[in-house]
Amino acid sequence: MATITGSMVGVLRRPTSHYGVWSWMTTVDHKRIGVLYGVTSFIFFLIGGVEALVLRLQLAFPDGKVVDPEVFNQLFTMHATTMVFLVIMPLSAAFFNFLIPLQIGARDVAFPRLNAFSYWVFVAGGVFINSSFLFGGAPNAGWFGYANLTSRAFNAGSGVDFWALGLLGLGTASLAASFNFIVTILNMRAPGMTMMRMPLFTWMTLVVAFLLIFAMPIIAVALIQLELDRSPLATNFFNPANGGDPILWQHLFWLFGHPEVYILILPAMGIVSEVLPTFARKPLFGYPAVVFAGVFIGFMGWGVWAHHMFTVGLGPVANSVFAVTTMFIAVPTGIKIFNWIATLWGGSLKFTTAMLFSIGFISMFIIGGLSGLTHASPPTDYQQQDTYYIVAHFHYVLFGGSILALFSGFYFWWPKGTGKLLDEGLGKLNFWLMIIGMNLTFGPMHILGLNGMPRRIYTYPSGMGWEFWNLIETAGSLVIALSVLVFIINVVRTSRNGKEAGPDPWDGRTLEWSIPSPPPEYNFATVPVVQGRDAFWIEKYGLHGGEGAHHAAPPSHTAGSGNGDGHAIHMPQGSYLPMVTAFGQTLMLAGVIFGYWLSGVGLVIMLGGVYAWCSEPVSD
Amino acid sequence: MRNLAQSSLPARAATGLAKGATLSSRRSAAASFLSLVLVGVLALFITSCSGKDPQDTLSSVGEVAKKQQELFWIIFAWAALVFVLVQGLLLFILFRFRRRSENEMPAQTHGNTRLEIAWTLAPVVILVSVAIPTVASIFDLAKEHDVSMQVKVIGHQWWWEFQYPGLGVVTANELHLPVGEVVAFDLQSADVIHSFWVPKLAGKQDVVPGRSNPLTIKVDEPGTFLGQCAELCGIQHAQMKFRVVVQEKAQFDQWVKDQRTPVQPPGDPAMVKGSLIVQQKCSACHTIQGLAGAVGKVGPTLTHIGGRGTIAAGVLNNTPENLARWIRDPQEVKRGALMPNLGLTEDEIQAVVPYLLSLK
């Protein structure tokens, strides 16, 4: 083994270039990894979006004939799986990667190569799950994969295996990234950056990382149990004929799944909490309350999972308990919303595209939250569960919430990443099309749900009163598609002739705005010393800033005395090994479907990768 | 930083309002949009209460569904109130505090403990007033009422079996209930998880293999109500429907009597041919009481299929043409259904259809 890996390392010479494809594939720079995450998950966003469009076309009219029922089931399963695991989570991760070291005044993350490994495992997992379309059919049992519809007896194809194994792989990516960010945030803050001085986005990242490391093992166990049931070992975890209980799957899935909801929304809340103060020129109102509300939401996320299961028959006591805990989540959520609104109050609001998206987030998220209240109550949920009303609810939370906030983040931090501003005119068009489109698409779903239209049906007859709103929804989904197109046009056009952003285009508040755009590899030429919350704002306007104290020339960390030119700063070198290890791991998982010999090959590659990784110095 | 003066919001609100009177009439784009959404969403909700649609949950008929609907409106009223207040406030702020000059620097407010406590407690009050009727309703719905009839529901991929243990009746996809009686359902599954749902009569309850879930339904007026499976259960989840026929007691008793009567051997020679084909081709999977050998349990019972309003689990109206189409190629109607193409000749189909439709 040692000689094999030794020679392998010899063949794969340590990458030294800073340009070209190979430099990107071997990069361990958190900013580049962030960009890779962003680009990759945006591609998945387009794939998941096209899947949604096909679903909407099928449902535009009664008795739709666009796709057959099997393909329909595959498409909605893949749409949700893609959007949750391959879009919102990794897009959030793109922001984590790019921003966290910048916001806390660090030069890198704690484990740069582990970071690269997270990315490559994510890519491999995403490609693996999507490759199921080519190998006999995609998963078709929903993103929640309820047992025992996923058992061999009722689901003979390998789609479910692609799904379960792919999610296991993606879980590794999330875990590795989360450990990395926990250590980075706890351990690599600049001098003076106490916990209660950290930017809100950093705080929410920390909460999300903790949710991930505690939630991911649970879903991993459930997925492994599922694969064992489907394996030649023929275990009985979810097999009722032999004493197994399909409800166990639901508990394990939602024990993960509910924290997952907060994993999807908390980064969005973090982004909004950065954007609003910037364009209101005011500090976040009630910072400690917003932080603790975020932590509390994360904590409460563990006590509400069974509200996804009110109709399962848990009994009145359990349903009451989970109803009350669920309603209680509205309290910290309310605190956040009121504090955002109070941040705007008395501010000087500038409606940039980023700001519009963040305001859109608040408004849409309120709708999603309030519709959530109506099914936090089990008796009303008995009618709404598994109808389009629920689909409406979580799209207001995940599209109106997460996606709008992520777009806000794009427009906000794009200049930091690329050095160029996105076009505001196109940006506003992007915003209005998206918000009109999403309300046309998801608003009527409330009505359809209350009008008795179940989810996940590939067809419906005429005469149910569902025709009109379904057609409107389909039209709305096309408007959303148009808005995404406008965004792409914006990106392409400004990349050619966009306005130069400069280090601080928005009069920013946090440390990332104190360094050039795009930041140099080492981020900070001199490590900043933090004097308080909104560290860069304080640098510009003084500790008691605002009220006329308007500095013209903010200090920057770009140049300075001593070794401030950055040439003497050693950054970790690129490495192939994270990619090799990720490839090995994915082969190992794929082997469960394609033959265990492949798992063996994968294991050897992975172990070789780990061994070489452990013996490779951080830089030669 | 902590030394910064904390301006009091109410005071600023007052000045804000005073200034508001002299503001220019130009509204910010975001504000006008939000007002659009606000009005739009409320309008959408109001138009949704038309009541004519067959699965409308907001024009309930059954007692359970009515209670659930009542609770919905209570919660909806709270939600609507919060919606109007908060979105209204947001709109006002966007309008009032928009940036007027690039040089303006607002007061650097960091927080206000009293206000923050207030808006922590306000939701608590609302939530308590939602939680109390919720919990009361949960226990009310779970109470054992004076049950006068039991029905066992068995979910199959993709059809429903209804057994009346006290009456000795077994039927499929068409549930008959007497008006005004409390019917206790025992929900079980033969394969995967389904969910039993008749929107106008009661909220749904999952049908889980290995478990037995209770549900009560009481309907006070006769009528035909549509139901369908609400939990993804495979390729034909969308086409796992059923109908509930609520009848006056006398009519219901007559229906029970008819159901208990076994099929009589046909006299008409054309019918005899049909019965023989059915015996040969259908009996392995379907039960027809009174027809020798027809005791299969895989598919729904065909005893009295002629009396049902629909076939293929609520997918097609029960007409001779539709029945022929179904028998000719079930996969064309319902892709993935467990009923295979039997390869009957057109002649055989023309014999089978009238025979089956004669079983009333």
Added chain:
Amino acid sequence: MAVPAEHHRAHPGPGEYIKIAVILAVITLVEVAVYYVPSLSGALTPILMVLSTIKFSMVVLWFMHLKFDSVLFSYLFVGGLGIAGAVLIALLFLFGASHTIVPGAA
């Protein structure tokens, strides 16, 4: 809790480790003995729970040095342990309280 991370106490030496190990061994012996005493069968579960909790804590506090190291480590570990324990208890309650099982059905 008030101990700053940089100044946590020194780890114990081999002598103390061996003492702990002896205690652990004795507890294990008692556990197995309790299992075989018929008169204790009624109280078996609580006795075993207490004994194994002591064993668990001793390994964590001494062998894993949580007693001596930064409290941050304790937060990380107890966070996971606490959620895991709560999940176990909640699930046992949920499955114990509600199941109307139809044996062998389906």
Added chain:
Amino acid sequence: MQHAHPAAHAPEHETTTGLDHRKLLMWAFLGSDCLLFGALISTYMIYRGRSLAGPFPNGPEGVFDIPFTSVSAFVLLMSSLTMVLALAASQRGHIRGMRVWLIATALLGTVFLGGQFFEFTAFVAEGLTPATNVFGTSFFTLTGFHGAHVTLGVIILLSLVVVSLRGGLPKEESLTVEIAGLYWHFVDIVWIVIFTLVYLIPAPLPPHAG
């Protein structure tokens, strides 16, 4: 605006909390791993007494051999002692002693694994496989996962020995031994829980069984 003097942040391992990155990572990992075993143990406990057919864990038809498992539990427990002794040796710069204790720990771990292999074989011979009933299903999965953790631990320990033989584990690197030790002790405490919940506390027999 002040900037930290370049020299002030020179040592690479100086961190905000003063704690080592890797050690922090390991503790976060152990917190996370609690949930993995939490879910597996929960599954086992939920399925206790719900097997439709034997063999059952204890009782007249039981497969558990308490004396045998007690010995192997004891072996694993004692491996925790040898592990801390290895760490103590490493911290004191007794490199040879450290190697001896590391090898002893790996050996005890291997003995435990051997016991588990023997136990599994015996159960299969008595007709209990993962497919037999929900007891077999959840028991083999839970203890199998624990066994996999032990196996990984043994590999890590032996790797440390190899690294040390090449001179890569001097006194200054004792933190590496400590971190490996944390993992090893965690595997031990998980077995403390399993030994009690799975083996010693008798599971109720299903009402309709035997």
